[in-house]
Amino acid sequence: MSAVVKPIDSGSVACDVCLKEIPHSEAGIVEAEDYVMYFCGLDCYRQWREAQDNTAG
Numbered sequence: 001m002s003a004v005v006k007p008i009d010s011g012s013v014a015c016d017v018c019l020k021e022i023p024h025s026e027a028g029i030v031e032a033e034d035y036v037m038y039f040c041g042l043d044c045y046r047q048w049r050e051a052q053d054n055t056a057g
């Protein structure tokens with residue numbers, strides 16, 4: 001098994017950091033110019049932000 005594709009029920013999304021499924025209403029959302037990121041919580045949001053900072057400079 002090399003890939004896992006999960007069907008996403010309407011109303012839920014997958015965290016872009018840990019890939020956990022979360023209700024859309026509870027997800028943290030960051031909208032950029034051409035993409036949208038979802039986060040299950042602040043921990044994952046901070047992980048993503050740190051990665052962005054590392055690539056920004």
Ligand SMILES: [Zn+2]
Pocket residue numbers: 015016017018019020039040041044
């Ligand atoms: Zn997460």
